[in-house]
Amino acid sequence: MIVYKIGGNIINNPATLHEALDFIAEGLTPSLLVHGGGRRADQVLSELGHAPRMIDGRRITDQTTLEIVTMVFAGSINKEIVAQLQSRGNNAIGLSGADGNAVLARKRPVGKVDYGYAGDVLAVNGALLDGLLRLGLRPVLCPITHDRRGQLLNTNADTIANEVAKALAAVGHEVSLQYCFELPGVLRDINDPASVITLLNPDSYANYREKGVISAGMIPKLDNAFAAINAGVREVVIGNLAALREGAGTRIRQH
Numbered sequence: 469m470i471v472y473k474i475g476g477n478i479i480n481n482p483a484t485l486h487e488a489l490d491f492i493a494e495g496l497t498p499s500l501l502v503h504g505g506g507r508r509a510d511q512v513l514s515e516l517g518h519a520p521r522m523i524d525g526r527r528i529t530d531q532t533t534l535e536i537v538t539m540v541f542a543g544s545i546n547k548e549i550v551a552q553l554q555s556r557g558n559n560a561i562g563l564s565g566a567d568g569n570a571v572l573a574r575k576r577p578v579g580k581v582d583y584g585y586a587g588d589v590l591a592v593n594g595a596l597l598d599g600l601l602r603l604g605l606r607p608v609l610c611p612i613t614h615d616r617r618g619q620l621l622n623t624n625a626d627t628i629a630n631e632v633a634k635a636l637a638a639v640g641h642e643v644s645l646q647y648c649f650e651l652p653g654v655l656r657d658i659n660d661p662a663s664v665i666t667l668l669n670p671d672s673y674a675n676y677r678e679k680g681v682i683s684a685g686m687i688p689k690l691d692n693a694f695a696a697i698n699a700g701v702r703e704v705v706i707g708n709l710a711a712l713r714e715g716a717g718t719r720i721r722q723h
């Protein structure tokens with residue numbers, strides 16, 4: 469089983485989005501899709517005069533931001549992707565974390581940083597996702613979660629992908645988690661697409677992070693990737709569409 473995650477830069481470029489959806493729709497292995505859309509949310513927030521704020525790749529989500537990102541992630545992006553998959557013969561079904569209690573979260577406690585309405589995942593409804601897959605549906609999850617007390621929350625999409633992969637691994641599936649973004653992998657030099665780090669383990673990750681080689685949105689992506697591997701997900705691959713097609717990109721190892 470494959471859990472695909474497509475990120476903000478893929479979604480913002482119609483050509484790459486269509487290419488990614490072609491690739492996902494063609495696959496014969498059962499799969500789920502988790503999407504982000506951080507770039508689109510940034511644009512809409514700015515257009516509405518509400519400046520986006522991020523720390524370490526995670527959004528500070530105040531009440532107005534939550535309302536806007538819900539419209540963007542659970543509304544337009546999720547429904548556009550579902551409609552595009554339908555046009556490719558895939559019976560896709562769009563879900564926020566509140567739908568079918570797919571992803572239960574709790575508001576992140578205020579620590580050094582107050583992230584506002586950011587959700588930390590408590591549980592993924594693996595039985596629901598498994599059931600939808602058995603019906604021949606392709607679940608498409610957006611990064612809006614809920615706390616079961618009526619509060620919607622904003623959760624990093626990489627985290628959702630990782631939690632979904634872990635939940636499916638926990639019910640006995642062999643899961644490959646594939647993060648599709650705009651670069652051919654994690655790079656030693658962000659300006660050199662040929663500098664792909666083909667294998668990362670916790671030590672080399674810590675080292676690259678210390679040197680500032682790995683930063684911004686790549687930090688939650690890799691934190692999640694290591695958490696997934698430690699929880700029984702068979703493989704995690706990070707790369708662009710070409711890399712994923714060829715089995716290239718960056719692979720995450722436990723040691």
Ligand SMILES: Nc1ncnc2c1ncn2[C@@H]1O[C@H](COP(=O)(O)OP(=O)(O)O)[C@@H](O)[C@H]1O
Nearest residue numbers: 475476477504649654655681682683684685686
């Ligand atoms: N060493 C690195 N290699 C590749 N990308 C990196 C690296 N360090 C930081 N990044 C940044 O991480 C970003 C990917 O994270 P993010 O924007 O959250 O991804 P997504 O497109 O999946 O939403 C890249 O666009 C890049 O700017």
Ligand SMILES: CC(=O)N[C@@H](CCC(=O)OP(=O)(O)O)C(=O)O
Nearest residue numbers: 476504505506526527623624625
């Ligand atoms: C809490 C938090 O940071 N949520 C993310 C959810 C979207 C996301 O993760 O989108 P990408 O995959 O495109 O980065 C955000 O609001 O941007």
